[in-house]
Amino acid sequence: MKNVREKILEAATDLFDTRGINASGIDLIIAQSGIAKSSLYKYFPSKNQLIVEYLKEKSARFYSWLNTKLETQKATSAEILFELCELLEQWISTPEFQGLPFHIASVEFPDPTHPVNNCSVELSKELQNYLADIAKEAGVKEAYTLAQQLAIIFEGGAMLERLSPGSGAAKKAKSAAITLIKSYL
Amino acid sequence: MKNVREKILEAATDLFDTRGINASGIDLIIAQSGIAKSSLYKYFPSKNQLIVEYLKEKSARFYSWLNTKLETQKATSAEILFELCELLEQWISTPEFQGLPFHIASVEFPDPTHPVNNCSVELSKELQNYLADIAKEAGVKEAYTLAQQLAIIFEGGAMLERLSPGSGAAKKAKSAAITLIKSYL
DNA sequence: AACATATCAGACAGATCTGTACGTTTGATT
DNA sequence: AATCAAACGTACAGATCTGTCTGATATGTT
Known part of the structure; x- marks a missing residue:
């Protein structure tokens, strides 16, 4: 099982690279990574x-x-x-x-x-x-x-x-x- | 007196150059150019x-x-x-x-x-x-x-x-x- | 089995942005 | 002076985004 933090970074990396940063909202990142929004903000205090x-x-x-x-x-x-x-x-x-x-x-x-x-x-x-x-x-x-x-x-x-x-x-x-x-x- | 269209483009150019495009909202452009929002959308149908x-x-x-x-x-x-x-x-x-x-x-x-x-x-x-x-x-x-x-x-x-x-x-x-x-x- | 911790799911506040609508004011022409 | 078009000022709808909050669910330890 992959680390939660890694899953977030991986999904964010994929989206930032392909769509750009501003166009990749938090909701999109959590949808892609399959983790909850509260988990994201636990590991990363802000976007x-x-x-x-x-x-x-x-x-x-x-x-x-x-x-x-x-x-x-x-x-x-x-x-x-x-x-x-x-x-x-x-x-x-x-x-x-x-x-x-x-x-x-x-x-x-x-x-x-x-x-x-x-x-x-x-x-x-x-x-x-x-x-x-x-x-x-x-x-x-x-x-x-x-x-x-x-x-x-x-x-x-x-x-x-x-x-x-x-x-x-x-x-x-x-x-x-x-x-x-x-x-x- | 300067053309309205020119005033819009001039203000937009100034803002786009210094702040970037996405960070320069319509309201900021009309404030800087001194024209009304409806005038902007008359000369430019969209941002x-x-x-x-x-x-x-x-x-x-x-x-x-x-x-x-x-x-x-x-x-x-x-x-x-x-x-x-x-x-x-x-x-x-x-x-x-x-x-x-x-x-x-x-x-x-x-x-x-x-x-x-x-x-x-x-x-x-x-x-x-x-x-x-x-x-x-x-x-x-x-x-x-x-x-x-x-x-x-x-x-x-x-x-x-x-x-x-x-x-x-x-x-x-x-x-x-x-x-x-x-x-x- | 009971409890503690991590994660999930989603609603919500507050801000911001584009584009539309509507009534008012200005200014030029006749 | 009367008229008409252009521009103004502003409110608002609808969408989107970040970050917070609350309660449910899963997981693992004693």
């Missing part, structure tokens, strides 16, 4: 908290997937950057991909004082720091600049792939990223 | 129609600004691509910039059958076609591929600049785009 947990879990799953894939490769120095591009393309290209969650959340909650917006900004910076660490490992001097540019390219690619699925945006983002990386080596 | 008109006008203003700037330059062949990058950086870097409207609209209305989403997808493709035309003029062979990659870079840059204003995302998008363009020449 905002649920959204933040959703964002953090999506992020954690992404880094977990990326780290294990990168570790198994054991690529040395610069090779790891190209492997990274390959993996990011894969991540964006899966049919289940629906756009970067913190992207969508920041658009749906544009108020800079809103906790969901704050969380989104934090996760966006975390991604850049993650990419910068890899760039540093690869021996790139201006690691942070490259990291920010890679973030731009893959976030843009994610956005366009979501807007026009099957347009090959992920693939073109990858090749653009590779061209850029080579100019830094 | 969806108003949003679509807003998107189209923002798009038209963007291309109008870009075209006049590009024409005055009279750049020849490949030069026009670099001038384009300079202008796109400028567009994204202005303090009033709040993200690409069709981007935000497509996130707030993710349903593919919704008229606002349809309009967003259309405008996204229009941007790619516009960029492709310039790339063709510049003599790039794979003009459409480059156009899609430029769209990725500047849409990503726009997103990151909006998420973390002042982070220099626009500038880094420009330099990444220039590196990419050079690889095509």
